[in-house]
Amino acid sequence: MKENMKTIPAMDMILSQDWVCSWIARLGRAYVKDIISRNLQILRSRLKDNDSEIFSWEEFRRTCIKSFTHSGLKRVINATGVVIHTNLGRSLLPEEAINAAETSAKYYTAIEYDTENGTRAGRNIHVEGLICSLTGAESALAVNNNAGAVMLCLYAFAHGREVIVSRGELVEIGGAFRLPDIMSLSGAKLSEVGTTNRTYLKDYEAAITPDTSMIMKVHRSNFRITGFTHEPERKELAELAHSHNIIFMDDAGSGYAAGNFPGEPEIRQCIHDGADIVTFSGDKIFGGPQSGIIAGRRDLIDRLKHHPMNRALRPGKMTIAALEATLRLYLNGEYGRIPTIRMLSTDTDTLRHNAEELAREISRLIRAEVHVIETDDASGGGSCPGEMLKGWGVFVRGNIQAELRSMDIPVICTAKDGGVIFHVRTLQEGEAKIIAESVAKIFSE
Numbered sequence: 001m002k003e004n005m006k007t008i009p010a011m012d013m014i015l016s017q018d019w020v021c022s023w024i025a026r027l028g029r030a031y032v033k034d035i036i037s038r039n040l041q042i043l044r045s046r047l048k049d050n051d052s053e054i055f056s057w058e059e060f061r062r063t064c065i066k067s068f069t070h071s072g073l074k075r076v077i078n079a080t081g082v083v084i085h086t087n088l089g090r091s092l093l094p095e096e097a098i099n100a101a102e103t104s105a106k107y108y109t110a111i112e113y114d115t116e117n118g119t120r121a122g123r124n125i126h127v128e129g130l131i132c133s134l135t136g137a138e139s140a141l142a143v144n145n146n147a148g149a150v151m152l153c154l155y156a157f158a159h160g161r162e163v164i165v166s167r168g169e170l171v172e173i174g175g176a177f178r179l180p181d182i183m184s185l186s187g188a189k190l191s192e193v194g195t196t197n198r199t200y201l202k203d204y205e206a207a208i209t210p211d212t213s214m215i216m217k218v219h220r221s222n223f224r225i226t227g228f229t230h231e232p233e234r235k236e237l238a239e240l241a242h243s244h245n246i247i248f249m250d251d252a253g254s255g256y257a258a259g260n261f262p263g264e265p266e267i268r269q270c271i272h273d274g275a276d277i278v279t280f281s282g283d284k285i286f287g288g289p290q291s292g293i294i295a296g297r298r299d300l301i302d303r304l305k306h307h308p309m310n311r312a313l314r315p316g317k318m319t320i321a322a323l324e325a326t327l328r329l330y331l332n333g334e335y336g337r338i339p340t341i342r343m344l345s346t347d348t349d350t351l352r353h354n355a356e357e358l359a360r361e362i363s364r365l366i367r368a369e370v371h372v373i374e375t376d377d378a379s380g381g382g383s384c385p386g387e388m389l390k391g392w393g394v395f396v397r398g399n400i401q402a403e404l405r406s407m408d409i410p411v412i413c414t415a416k417d418g419g420v421i422f423h424v425r426t427l428q429e430g431e432a433k434i435i436a437e438s439v440a441k442i443f444s445e
């Protein structure tokens with residue numbers, strides 16, 4: 001055996017270290033052992049390749065702790081000012097939705113059971129009527145997410161047939177949702193019309209063939225086209241589709257059902273303007289659980305309900321429960337109880353006041369440059385692109401962004417001009433205090 005390989009301690013020796021024991025208490029022996037063994041393997045192959053390198057306890061400990069802390073879904077503090085932050089879980093659920101999800105997790109529920117007749121029933125019935133009331137649609141279906149909703153519609157209505165889409169709407173949403181790819185995966189044939197900036201009704205009309213199944217409109221969720229542009233009205237597209245006996249589908253992306261979000265399509269309006277099918281995300285501006293909502297014509301939704309792919313996209317019971325509760329808040333007009341809507345519409349005076357409080361709290365604990373600052377917040381999550389939300393935050397001088405991320409509850413913030421900025425718009429109750437304590441801890445080290 002090579003000399004430097006002998007410096008690697010045995011597994012039992014490592015497992016008896018104090019710092020390892022504390023992790024065993026938290027994560028369990030089997031899991032900790034697995035992680036250590038994987039790190040040892042990496043180390044062995046490294047030492048084999050490099051004669052001059054020997055085992056370092058300090059480095060090994062650091063590597064292992066990194067693996068330990070990176071395991072598991074952690075709560076974080078969103079101090080970015082981006083309300084619908086996809087990497088941080090998009091929408092926070094309303095209290096009512098949390099309670100409903102909890103009940104469905106804790107107890108048996110009649111999720112697919114008709115208590116009156118003692119027979120099987122569909123899980124969609126708990127949300128369908130509510131979605132119809134809210135959107136004005138004849139019928140509705142909830143699936144796992146909006147990408148799934150679009151996929152299901154294309155598969156069910158356009159497999160082996162043509163779908164006409166404007167070149168200005170061939171979007172990529174992120175997380176590998178690219179419209180042309182979804183289209184080919186579903187077996188639909190993409191028929192691109194118009195140009196990036198200008199597409200006319202006559203372009204759509206000229207592309208219609210006996211093989212065409214639908215005209216599809218896709219919301220430009222995360223970018224804007226400005227300047228020399230043109231696109232037909234929804235109403236015109238609907239009329240054109242109907243005069244040729246084909247479907248007009250609208251992927252509204254985020255879509256909204258209450259409030260005023262510039263540039264975002266309102267779902268009720270899409271239906272009113274003649275869309276046969278509208279799809280949107282349940283966890284973007286809508287502010288509910290991750291889900292894809294499909295609203296539209298009864299005969300079409302019926303076909304989706306009976307499609308085998310629908311079974312593969314079925315939402316879980318906690319999702320149905322939370323979605324139902326969120327829908328009820330909308331129907332009762334209690335938008336203020338929906339965290340996403342609330343955070344998007346917090347007024348700047350309140351934000352400024354909250355920023356001043358946070359600044360005071362931090363200044364009490366550390367001696368460094370701390371001051372309130374105006375911020376550019378965003379709705380995020382593929383909604384209202386280019387629309388900046390004026391916000392307020394707290395600037396703290398120091399390159400501490402990475403350290404803030406390594407806290408027990410990581411604080412995610414922005415950095416600028418040699419300091420960090422905590423945007424207060426996206427902070428939840430009690431989080432200002434945690435931020436102040438985290439900053440104090442970093443400065444005292």
Ligand SMILES: *Cc1c(COP(=O)(O)O)cnc(C)c1O
Nearest residue numbers: 145146147219221253254281382
């Ligand atoms: C976000 C978005 C999707 C994907 O929705 P998910 O909820 O992420 O599955 C699809 N289409 C548009 C236009 C979107 O904005």
